[in-house]
Each structure stands twice: as C-alpha cells, then as structure tokens.
Amino acid sequence: MSPVRAQPSRFGDLDDARRRYDPDVIDKICRSVFETDEAADRLVDAFAELPGGAGLADARHRVA
Amino acid sequence: MLDTALRDGLDAVPDAPPALTEFLEDTLTPPDWVDFELVDRGAVAWWRAGGQLQLLALTAGSLAYGYSTSFARPLLLTGRLEQMAGRRLGETSRWVLQATRPGALHPGADGLKQTVRIRLVHALVRRHLRGSDAWDTANWGEPISVGDTLATGIIGFFTYPVAGLRDLGIDYSDDELEAMTHQWAWISHLMGVPHEYLPKSYAEAVEIADTAAAVEDVRIEGADRLVHALFFHGLVPARLVPKPLRRPVTALVGHTFAAVARHWMGPERADLLNIPDTRAKAVLPLVRAAVRLRVSARRMGLLPSDARMVRLELQTADRIMDLAGAAPPMTPGRTAEEPVAA
Known part of the structure; x- marks a missing residue:
C-alpha cells in the first residue's frame, strides 16, 4: 500500500478529524485516494499494447 | 473482447491477455462473501421507496453529493457542462436502473455486466488524466481513485440518499439497511474497490x-x-415539454430539486455550491406528507407486496427513461464521445 502523503489540498483539517473520528478509518480514507484499481489499469495497458492499439481504438480520448 | 468474455466466459476469448482474466476474476466467479439473496433483498428495499423518490434521491442526493466531491474533477475537465448535464443524468439513471433491480448483480446479469464496463471506462479516463498536465496527483490523489470509487458507491449512491429518503419519511428496517449495505458493497467491489475497504454493516x-x-x-x-448544470440543464428532457413551457418548467423543477439538495446537504455546503435558498423549499412538507401516506398505506397492507411494487416501479421507470430519450449507460467504446480537456 502507498504511504500517506503530507496533507494534499483535497483534505481538510485532519488533526480535527482525528480528534473526532477513528484515526485508523481516517488513515484508510487518506491512503485510498492514492490507490487505484490496478487490475483495471493493467487491462487498459494490455489493450493499448494489442496490435495497433486495437483494444483502445474506440475508447481513446480526444484531448480538446 | 470484454463483452465476449462477460457474455460467454473467458473460454470464448482464447487470445485474452492475462490482465483480462485478472480483471474479471471476481466478476465471473464471485467471492464467497457475496450473498446474492441478501443483495436481492437490498434491491427490493432500494426500489420500494418508489421511482419518483429514487429520481429525487439520485439527483438531489447522489449526483449533487458527487458533484461536490473530488469525483467532480474529471467531469469538470470535460467542459461543456450544460450540454453534457442531461446526457450524464440519463447515463447514470440507466445504469442505476440496470444495476439495482433484483437479480441484476448475479453472474451473467445485465446490471453486473454494465457495472464492469463502467469500471473499465473509469480506468480509461484515469489513464488519460494521468498523462495530462491538468491533473494534480499530489494534491488531488489519483484520478478516480479507490477512495473516490468507495465514496461514490457507499456514500454517494447509498448512505447519503438513504439518509435523505429517511428524512422524507421512508421507514427502512434494520434488515433492509443491512441488505442495501451488502448490495452497494458488491456494486462497489464490481467497480474495483478491494474487499478490505468495504463496509460490513x-x-x-x-x-x-x-x-x-x-x-x-x-x-x-x-x-x-456542475451542480447548476445538473438542476437547470439536465433534469427536464426537452422532448417531453412543449417549447413555450420549457423555460418555466425547467426553472420550477430545477429550483424544487435544488431546494431538496440544499436541505439534505445543509446550508454551509450548499452555499459553497451556490445552491440558492428559495421558496421552493416549501415543497418539502408536501413531499413528506405524500411519503407518510404511502408508508401508512403499506403498513396497513393497502399496497401490493414489496416485490410486486418494485416490479411496477421498475416498469414505470424504464418507460420514463425511454420517453425521455435517456442516453444508455457509458461503455468503454463510447468514452471518446466525452473528451477530456487537458
């Protein structure tokens, strides 16, 4: 699991939150925003590596 | 490839990359902790509140909540908020309808398949955003992270709207709340949240x-x-309202739903989202009275059984979605239709 980073801006007053709620749950929530669905990420990578990127042919985003 | 595997199993995809097998592991062979009888009881509890209240819960509850959290950031990067609002609402409504009905989340069922497709859509969007200068991982976390998906499934689609519906008078029993918890835990898992993060009660x-x-x-x-676009550009399908009435109907419906959203999230959060405090909040006592009537009728045995009511509600909801021309749920192949500006 990824370590908890130092106070990203998406978090509010974590000290206050720790006083009011279970610190273990808080740490779990903070950790979870730096984790992704790795199996899905690996599948997207695998599709991208298919010949000609065929697996992602219809699903590529256009960067506006 | 994904659709073939979802429909016919992995044996039907002999050239499937190992990643597809890993991705579909729990989908094709659900883990032991999933109790489908409990999931289906949750589905009945979910829909017995009625289609209209679930639409209110979805928009003034789930979406208004979701649009005020980090899950909003990928949507904000798409731009075209007003133009996309109706389509997003249609897609989400269709998915909720597919995924939350009894039987929908069994292996091979449509709701399960669609949920897994959306899981892949999220991964595609994440891949794109990770490669974009517009995404600030250090401060925002990963795009559509495990935490965001957990918050969406367990809070946005479950505890938050359920608290709102209880506030309006829906009388969920403890058993129903536990069943719906299990239902949304399974949905969240299908969306990619590891078991260790899921609530057990x-x-x-x-x-x-x-x-x-x-x-x-x-x-x-x-x-x-984003919230303004939802209420004032997404709720009223143009095809259902004659042109001269479109503006007043859109304003009336938008302000009514916004008033409920404001009540549920509280003034502090609502002010941050510029959800106005209007006279439309007068609708709340009326809704409560209607809910009380329905709850009383159910208790007195004047309504059909919950299972029958749910079937009727779902039939009506499906018909309304068709009449409104709601967009089908997002699929991996259609993500290109919603470009992410970066």
Missing part, C-alpha cells in the same frame, strides 16, 4: 461517510457550475 458504512465528510475539503473549483 450499515453502521460501518455510516462511519465511512461521516469520517470522509470530516476528512475531505469540499471546496472544488467549478463544482457549483
């Missing part, structure tokens, strides 16, 4: 919701525009 789900509310800074730049 309604009390745990509420603890996650309360703790997340204390942890997250809800000031998301641009979220107010």
